[in-house]
Amino acid sequence: MTISPRRPRYPALWAPGGYGRSSVRATRFGVGSTAVTAGVLAAVLAALTLLAGCAMSDPSADGRAVRPDHPRQSPSGQFTAYAEPGPDQNGVETWTVVVRGRAGEEVFRDDYAYSTRHGVLITWLTTEPHQLWVYSGDVAVSYVSPDSTGRWTKTAVSRDEIPSEITDLWKR
Structure with missing residues (x-):
């Protein structure tokens, strides 16, 4: 007989590694690593900064x-x-x-x-x-x-x- 770990009532919030904030956040966005999420966020912010800079300095x-x-x-x-x-x-x-x-x-x-x-x-x-x-x-x-x-x-x-x-x- 195989015993499986007990899963929570709300599987969308379950992620391997526990119920911590980072695992919930990573699972919601479908990303397996918060480092990847941080990298994507940094890239988006860099692009927005570049666009804002161009708009302000290019009359x-x-x-x-x-x-x-x-x-x-x-x-x-x-x-x-x-x-x-x-x-x-x-x-x-x-x-x-x-x-x-x-x-x-x-x-x-x-x-x-x-x-x-x-x-x-x-x-x-x-x-x-x-x-x-x-x-x-x-x-x-x-x-x-x-x-x-x-x-x-x-x-x-x-x-x-x-x-x-x-x-x-x-x-x-």
């Missing part, structure tokens, strides 16, 4: 942001903004802002290389034909435009002076 989703591989023409069509790769800063890539005229002549080159670690948004203000905005998450906010003589200059602004069009793009 180019609407096609307006200037990127190294994505120059953008000004609203007037007379100038094009470029984000050229700058020197690495402690292993972090940087971008340098450059504006060129229709013939390809350089009319402005920023003397600062913006770190991409905290995010950089470079975009034209749609309501101004020649106003390029640089929104840096770690440095400051400025815009580049021609002065009354036609010379392109950079003007730093405080956060409360930023047009809502630019802050809305940054928040995306």
Whole structure:
């Protein structure tokens, strides 16, 4: 005669090894090991973090942001903004802002290389034909435009002076 172990009244909660929390949880999900469950959970969290990071740091989703591989023409069509790769800063890539005229002549080159670690948004203000905005998450906010003589200059602004069009793009 063979004696079988007594099974509980609710077999869905029974798992080899006892009635502990981990065995109940593992059996409910059909997984034989809590290590596998933890691995799957870690992979899902990593994927969600990656997606959230892309959404927050990639304002180019609407096609307006200037990127190294994505120059953008000004609203007037007379100038094009470029984000050229700058020197690495402690292993972090940087971008340098450059504006060129229709013939390809350089009319402005920023003397600062913006770190991409905290995010950089470079975009034209749609309501101004020649106003390029640089929104840096770690440095400051400025815009580049021609002065009354036609010379392109950079003007730093405080956060409360930023047009809502630019802050809305940054928040995306």
